[in-house]
Amino acid sequence: MSVRILVYDDYAKMSAAAARHVASRVNARPGVVLGLATGSTPVGMYAELIELHRREGLDFSRVTTFNLDEYCGLDADDPRSYDRFMWEHLFAHVNLERTRTHVPYGAARDPEAECIRYEEMIRAAGGIDLQVLGIGMNGHIGFNEPGSASNSRTRVVRLAEQTVQVNRAKAEAEELPAFALSMGMGTIMDAREIVLLANGDAKADIIRQAIQGPVTPDVPASILQRHPDVTVFLDKPAAKLLELD
Numbered sequence: 001m002s003v004r005i006l007v008y009d010d011y012a013k014m015s016a017a018a019a020r021h022v023a024s025r026v027n028a029r030p031g032v033v034l035g036l037a038t039g040s041t042p043v044g045m046y047a048e049l050i051e052l053h054r055r056e057g058l059d060f061s062r063v064t065t066f067n068l069d070e071y072c073g074l075d076a077d078d079p080r081s082y083d084r085f086m087w088e089h090l091f092a093h094v095n096l097e098r099t100r101t102h103v104p105y106g107a108a109r110d111p112e113a114e115c116i117r118y119e120e121m122i123r124a125a126g127g128i129d130l131q132v133l134g135i136g137m138n139g140h141i142g143f144n145e146p147g148s149a150s151n152s153r154t155r156v157v158r159l160a161e162q163t164v165q166v167n168r169a170k171a172e173a174e175e176l177p178a179f180a181l182s183m184g185m186g187t188i189m190d191a192r193e194i195v196l197l198a199n200g201d202a203k204a205d206i207i208r209q210a211i212q213g214p215v216t217p218d219v220p221a222s223i224l225q226r227h228p229d230v231t232v233f234l235d236k237p238a239a240k241l242l243e244l245d
């Protein structure tokens with residue numbers, strides 16, 4: 001199995017290490033194509049990347065980014081949108097070129113066409129070099145809920161009821177769309193390198209299933225065991241059910 005597992009004492013240390021990892025890829029290849037995630041998990045890593053930009057001049061000027069997903073029907077400036085999230089937590093604070101940042105356009109009149117366009121843009125950029133992932137409580141990656149086909153591409157997906165509830169609570173939003181545009185499992189697996197982040201007790205069981213359980217569509221993240229280059233960054237609580245040597 002090619003999954004590397006790195007465990008840190010706490011969320012701050014995990015975030016700093018993950019940021020150093022991403023920064024090393026940016027330094028090695030200034031025109032790197034990054035796949036990015038939203039959600040609470042990578043917030044600390046983004047804050048560290050901003051620090052590295054400010055303190056050490058980490059240069060994003062030639063970096064291209066593609067986010068995993070966006071809610072259907074939300075315009076980019078909607079406070080609940082993932083586009084807005086990325087501007088708040090990363091894009092506005094580093095020297096990324098606006099035209100090189102990409103988030104699926106949730107308010108597209110023709111969402112199916114937007115998904116095709118998104119795949120084409122990823123292809124035109126040369127594919128994703130490093131994809132950052134979080135993991136849902138049900139093992140989803142991006143918004144690929146349990147049952148997602150392993151060869152799926154960017155498409156409109158229906159979110160699991162649990163996902164809507166968890167995300168509504170986190171966003172402190174009364175209403176969240178039940179549909180999203182999400183990179184597919186195949187899109188994610190095409191990335192040359194993958195980094196998965198998880199923290200906290202609540203993720204321990206799904207992390208064990210994803211990394212050390214059988215590869216099954218019931219746990220979408222388990223497919224990562226078949227990827228040749230995956231590094232998992234965990235804090236101690238999220239790693240507590242793993243068998244580590």
Ligand code: F6R
Nearest residue numbers: 037038039040041134135136142
């Ligand atoms: C976010 C995404 C999701 C989240 C997952 C975990 O773009 O695609 O898969 O990574 O739902 O969310 P948090 O980090 O909030 O626990």
